[in-house]
Amino acid sequence: MNTETKTQWMLLYPLWLRAWHWTNALLFIILLTCGFSLHFADSGWTLVGFATARTWHNLAGLALTVGYLVFVLRNWTSGNIRHYKPDWRGWSSRLLRQAHYYGVEIFQGAAHPFPVRREQKFNPLQQLTYVCVVYLGLPTLIVTGLLLLMPELAPEAILGMAGLWLIAVVHYLAGVGLTVFLIMHIYLATVGKTLTSDLKKMVTGWEEVTLADPR
Amino acid sequence: MFSAKRERHVALGAVLASLLLMQSDLSFASQSDLERNEPCLRCHGMETFGYVKPETGKLVNLSVSQADLDQADHQGNLCVDCHRGGYRKTPHPQHKVTADTCLECHEDERGFEKYRMKAITAHFKKSVHYKMQPEQFNCFSCHDPHAGRLHKIGDATVTVVEKSNQVCLNCHSTLLPFEESHAWLPNGQLHQKAVRCLECHTPRPSSVVHAIEPAAKGEKDCVACHSRDSILLTKLNKYRLGRGEDKLGFVNSVVMDDSYVLGMTRHSALDKLGIFAVALTVSGVSAHGIGRWFSRRRGKSS
Structure with missing residues (x-):
């Protein structure tokens, strides 16, 4: 059995994907800053005034919506969606393996258990997170955000109270969830082969891909 | 204040009324008739009853709606309680309303203390309306004594807001349309349906709503409402405080029956x-x- 790992540099992150990623990053920072300033307007910790926060939050939210629709369409037509389709065989054990790596092996200098492959560039935990973020978190955030932007479309009452309350709560929780994701995402970008290798791949699009599956 | 459609009706009515009044004489009215308001409403009950004031050329509405009167706080009163004398001959242009302000009836009257008429009058005298035109403005410039009904706890906020704002809009929509004067306000229509003009155009934070301030002093700080200590608690919702608070754990949930206010609820x-x-x-x-x-x-x- 040949145990030698062959690698090859491949363009795994095409320009459209990188453009969406970095635009999204910028929009999310605007949305987060302004969203915090709106929700906690009286806290004294806000970075942006209420009126400015509202304008930028709305504009960034609309841009995020357009960007999301473009991403979903392009992700599907380009075939990039294959990276988002879980391989259910041994799925849970691979998740545990990856979690064990992050929790234990990474401190022992061990190699990544699931190197990047042409057919699967995400590790199992990464894939699960991205699927949840892209196909659950973002749509929830966008739909509730649009209803808050156009409250006349929201139900008049939910559980005997003004309908917007539940929409606002879900929007807030989705925002918190995606903020947690953002922090972890930025941190996990430093656990590649080097501190900056993952960052570089999202700038250049090129990734060193393992040709032989070591599993 | 008439709508355009109503103005046309009143113009027609004015012609009819002029002919009618020239022929009328109320001297036949007995005391028992007057106790039923009947002789007055025979003319004033007409929806289009009015006349064109020669000095200004403007239509003056003289109509009193029986339906409005029946639901008004003054429904038990007789016309002659406030309109004392001078009406036996018609037309009666010299007739003068005996009561020009609420205080004339309510100042010392027992049982009305809770309405704080004296305090309200003092606040009113600080208002921009009174300061600018003391002769032209009195209680009835805004509050129609023939139709007015105090809001009661339990009234739908949307109705309270609509009726209150209509009082302002009766004059101000003609002076300067809301869309122009409040172009800076996001979701203007939504705000107009959800809160009264008074929330932002009276002293803050305070429950005083009759000391209406000049437009330039209107509240423009969004956080005044969109915060835990929202000014909406001291004005629009002051009578609801203590009723069903902290519903489902929400702060200021008192307003949630009608609305969700970002930063407040x-x-x-x-x-x-x-x-x-x-x-x-x-x-x-x-x-x-x-x-x-x-x-x-x-x-x-x-």
């Missing part, structure tokens, strides 16, 4: 949960990063 536990989740994540990744840094140093040294 908040959930303390969810606010803390959000901050805790973010703080925990930052702490977690920081600890993980420090752990990696130490393990790498240890690996290099060994």
Whole structure:
């Protein structure tokens, strides 16, 4: 059995994907800053005034919506969606393996258990997170955000109270969830082969891909 | 104040009324008739009853709706309680209303103390309306004594807001349309349906609503309403405080029957949960990063 790992540099992150990623990053920072300033307007910790926060939050939210629709369409037509389709065989054990790596092996200098492959560039935990973020978190955030932007479309009452309350709560929780994701995402970008290798791949699009599956 | 459609009706009615009045004489009216308001409403009950004031050329509405009167707080009163004398001959242009302000009837009257008419009158005298045109403005410039009904606890906020704002709009929509004067206000129509003009155009924070301020002093700080200590608590919702608060754990849930107000109707536990989740994540990744840094140093040294 040949145990030698062959690698090859491949363009795994095409320009459209990188453009969406970095635009999204910028929009999310605007949305987060302004969203915090709106929700906690009286806290004294806000970075942006209420009126400015509202304008930028709305504009960034609309841009995020357009960007999301473009991403979903392009992700599907380009075939990039294959990276988002879980391989259910041994799925849970691979998740545990990856979690064990992050929790234990990474401190022992061990190699990544699931190197990047042409057919699967995400590790199992990464894939699960991205699927949840892209196909659950973002749509929830966008739909509730649009209803808050156009409250006349929201139900008049939910559980005997003004309908917007539940929409606002879900929007807030989705925002918190995606903020947690953002922090972890930025941190996990430093656990590649080097501190900056993952960052570089999202700038250049090129990734060193393992040709032989070591599993 | 007439709508355009109503103005046309009144113009027609004015012609009819002029002919009618020239022929009328109320001297036949007996005391028992007057106790039923019947002789007055025979003419004034007509929807289009009015006349064109020669000095100004403007239509003056003289109509009193029986339906409005029946639901008004003054429904038990007789016309002659306030309109004393001078009406026997018609037309009666010299007739003068005996009561020009609410205080003339309510100042010392027992049982009305809770309406604080004296305090309200004092506030009114600080209003921009009174200061600018003391002769032209009195209680009835805004409050129609023939139709007015105090809002009661339990009235739908949307109705309270609509009726209150209509009083302002009767004059101000002609002077300067709301869309122009409030172009700076996001979701203007939504605000207009949800809160009264008075919330932002009277002293803050205070429950006083009759000391209407000049437009330039109107509230423009969004956070005045969109905060835990919202001014909406001291004005629009002051009578609802203490009734069903903290519904489902929400702060200021008193307003949630009708509306969700960003920054005001908040959930303390969810606010803390959000901050805790973010703080925990930052702490977690920081600890993980420090752990990696130490393990790498240890690996290099060994």
